[in-house]
Amino acid sequence: MTQEVLLSARNLSVRFGGVLAVNDVSFDVRRGEVFTLIGPNGAGKTTVFNLISRIYTPTTGEIDYAGPDGMLKLTAQPAHRVAGLGIARTFQNIELFEHATVLHNLLIGRHTHRQTGFWSELFFTPATRAAELQARERVERVIELLDLQHHRDAMVAGLPYGVRKVVELARALCAEPRLLLLDEPSSGLNVEETEDMAFWIQDIVQELGVTVLMVEHDMSLVSRVSDRVLAMNQGQVLAMGTPREVQTDPAVVEAYLGSVDDVASLRRENA
Numbered sequence: 541m542t543q544e545v546l547l548s549a550r551n552l553s554v555r556f557g558g559v560l561a562v563n564d565v566s567f568d569v570r571r572g573e574v575f576t577l578i579g580p581n582g583a584g585k586t587t588v589f590n591l592i593s594r595i596y597t598p599t600t601g602e603i604d605y606a607g608p609d610g611m612l613k614l615t616a617q618p619a620h621r622v623a624g625l626g627i628a629r630t631f632q633n634i635e636l637f638e639h640a641t642v643l644h645n646l647l648i649g650r651h652t653h654r655q656t657g658f659w660s661e662l663f664f665t666p667a668t669r670a671a672e673l674q675a676r677e678r679v680e681r682v683i684e685l686l687d688l689q690h691h692r693d694a695m696v697a698g699l700p701y702g703v704r705k706v707v708e709l710a711r712a713l714c715a716e717p718r719l720l721l722l723d724e725p726s727s728g729l730n731v732e733e734t735e736d737m738a739f740w741i742q743d744i745v746q747e748l749g750v751t752v753l754m755v756e757h758d759m760s761l762v763s764r765v766s767d768r769v770l771a772m773n774q775g776q777v778l779a780m781g782t783p784r785e786v787q788t789d790p791a792v793v794e795a796y797l798g799s800v801d802d803v804a805s806l807r808r809e810n811a
Contacts, residue, residue: 545571546751549566551602552601576753583774593619607626625718626716634705639695643683647714682710713750720751734758769785
């Protein structure tokens with residue numbers, strides 16, 4: 541049975557001056573899967589993320605997205621509407637409010653669901669009280685899912701790097717996304733923390749029903765959680781398929797390790 545397409549990118553290209561950062565890239569992300577972009581540094585992966593987030597506008601091409609009210613042209617939407625459409629994102633470089641608690645950072649992730657107005661909040665009406673309770677309940681579910689109970693009231697600035705990565709993931713989940721963009725979730729994590737991240741990504745898909753689009757360098761994590769992988773190099777698509785199919789593709793091997801002759805030479809030198 542074919543899965544419904546949640547996001548469809550068609551012939552995306554981005555040019556910065558004389559540099560073609562993304563060149564005619566197309567792919568579909570199916571609802572309920574983990575779809576991962578891989579490639580060497582400078583391959584154009586994060587640029588694709590920035591196109592979906594509407595930080596950049598493509599020079600050519602378009603992105604269709606199955607939002608709450610049906611399919612729409614994501615490339616026609618302003619950046620401030622993206623979160624409200626059910627798309628949340630984490631960043632390779634952590635973007636948190638360091639002088640606020642974990643709880644307050646997660647509550648900020650609920651801002652897209654705010655329906656109360658200035659006066660109702662000023663007088664803390666029953667509707668505002670109910671909205672606050674609903675937001676807190678959602679945040680507490682995310683805290684429990686990602687095992688952040690012991691850090692709930694801690695200031696972010698005093699937390700280890702690995703915990704901060706989880707807090708940023710938690711804040712994105714508090715927005716109740718349909719599509720979650722993870723930009724190198726294992727970056728800076730040790731082996732044990734990366735193992736935990738793999739479990740959480742699987743739980744996010746299976747328990748919360750969130751679709752995940754990920755950029756990642758750690759191939760063990762990619763192989764473990766990804767349903768499909770798209771490999772890029774120098775802004776272009778090299779291969780797409782299962783993790784095993786992509787990792788054994790000759791063009792992908794060459795992009796990572798060099799030509800077949802280079803690999804053979806390297807093996808002889810290390811023999």
